[in-house]
Amino acid sequence: MKAVCWHGKGDVRVDTVPDPSIINPHDAIVRVTSTSICGSDLHIYNGWVPGMRRGDILGHEFMGEIVAVGRSCDQLSVGDRVIVMCAIACGRCWFCKREHYAGCDNSNPARSQAILELAYGHAGAAVFGHSHLFGGYSGGQAEYVRVPFADIGCVRVPPELSDEQVLLLTDILPTAFQAAESCAIDRGDAIAVFGAGAVGQLAIRCAQLQGADKVIAIDSVPERLRMAAEQGAIVVDETHGDVLARLAELTGGRGPDACIDAVGREAHGSGYDTMKQTLRMETDRPSALRKAIFACRKGGTVAVAGAYFGFIDKFPIGAAFMKGLRLCVGQTHFHRYARPLLQRVHARELDPSFVITHRVTLDDLPAAYAMFDARRDGCVKVVAKIS
Numbered sequence: 001m002k003a004v005c006w007h008g009k010g011d012v013r014v015d016t017v018p019d020p021s022i023i024n025p026h027d028a029i030v031r032v033t034s035t036s037i038c039g040s041d042l043h044i045y046n047g048w049v050p051g052m053r054r055g056d057i058l059g060h061e062f063m064g065e066i067v068a069v070g071r072s073c074d075q076l077s078v079g080d081r082v083i084v085m086c087a088i089a090c091g092r093c094w095f096c097k098r099e100h101y102a103g104c105d106n107s108n109p110a111r112s113q114a115i116l117e118l119a120y121g122h123a124g125a126a127v128f129g130h131s132h133l134f135g136g137y138s139g140g141q142a143e144y145v146r147v148p149f150a151d152i153g154c155v156r157v158p159p160e161l162s163d164e165q166v167l168l169l170t171d172i173l174p175t176a177f178q179a180a181e182s183c184a185i186d187r188g189d190a191i192a193v194f195g196a197g198a199v200g201q202l203a204i205r206c207a208q209l210q211g212a213d214k215v216i217a218i219d220s221v222p223e224r225l226r227m228a229a230e231q232g233a234i235v236v237d238e239t240h241g242d243v244l245a246r247l248a249e250l251t252g253g254r255g256p257d258a259c260i261d262a263v264g265r266e267a268h269g270s271g272y273d274t275m276k277q278t279l280r281m282e283t284d285r286p287s288a289l290r291k292a293i294f295a296c297r298k299g300g301t302v303a304v305a306g307a308y309f310g311f312i313d314k315f316p317i318g319a320a321f322m323k324g325l326r327l328c329v330g331q332t333h334f335h336r337y338a339r340p341l342l343q344r345v346h347a348r349e350l351d352p353s354f355v356i357t358h359r360v361t362l363d364d365l366p367a368a369y370a371m372f373d374a375r376r377d378g379c380v381k382v383v384a385k386i387s
């Protein structure tokens with residue numbers, strides 16, 4: 001089969017690789033129909049994620065048709081059309097039973113588990129197409145993919161919904177929804193969303209759905225600001241003027257009731273962090289997170305939807321403490337949100353496909369990585385139709 005493989009920093013290629021097969025009785029094989037490139041794929045593309053090996057198959061956002069099931073899969077049948085959760089959870093361990101699927105104890109093989117315990121104290125769930133630190137599982141930017149614990153990771157989708165309407169339920173829509181939900185939005189609240197990429201756009205929509213009165217989007221890319229404005233957000237261009245002063249002005253001097261960091265570890269705009277990262281004195285660039293903490297009103301919430309992997313410098317713990325902020329940080333419990341969000345999509349309350357700006361084929365994906373990474377051509381989200 002054909003698959004998008006990682007060969008080094010800035011080097012992904014479409015290679016011919018062996019087809020996957022059932023290894024474990026809980027596995028299913030999915031013939032991929034659609035897949036997308038995520039901001040966290042760009043972290044891998046840019047060489048920031050340790051534990052990648054040449055030839056690793058990328059992609060954690062994908063969906064398709066079940067073509068084979070292991071003998072212990074009793075919820076799925078060949079021919080089912082499914083979306084696949086981007087993190088892998090067993091559904092049976094202490095964490096999965098409490099719907100803390102991102103903390104699954106059983107999906108990482110022992111070698112990844114040991115590294116993550118050293119790095120983080122404990123290992124969480126494995127992720128498709130995302131380095132040998134997170135399981136080393138082959139991803140879904142391919143014609144076929146093996147899905148472990150398929151009964152829990154695959155969610156059947158109704159035929160009347162298109163691939164584009166449901167594909168983003170595999171990762172970024174639940175991520176945006178969980179971030180908005182952790183803001184515990186009251187009617188009348190003002191929510192600031194730092195970063196108006198695909199996750200930020202969906203966070204704007206989810207905050208509105210959850211009752212926010214005013215959503216303010218902060219970014220520097222004109223196309224993203226235009227998309228946010230089209231959704232009814234007030235936009236703040238961070239290249240013009242003082243963002244914190246503008247946020248105060250828009251919120252009666254108090255600051256937003258909650259701030260969502262939808263940027264994560266590769267924030268631009270801080271020479272200080274770029275220097276520290278180059279010198280390996282911090283791994284992640286947290287300039288959006290710092291701004292979110294400074295901007296947030298006293299007693300408000302800062303929710304982190306953008307991914308962080310390592311260590312950051314100049315974390316304003318004093319500001320967070322003195323203002324009594326609630327910090328909600330963490331990987332999304334995708335499996336918890338997929339079905340309820342699918343119902344909302346089905347009921348036409350929500351259609352995440354508006355963030356898709358580019359549609360390509362599997363063969364076009366390497367060029368699409370370069371385009372997305374350079375933010376060329378107004379790129380917010382790339383979807384590849386595989387079959």
Ligand SMILES: [Zn+2]
Pocket residue numbers: 038039040041060061086171172
């Ligand atoms: Zn993703």
Ligand SMILES: [Zn+2]
Pocket residue numbers: 089090091092093094095096097103104105106107
């Ligand atoms: Zn589990």
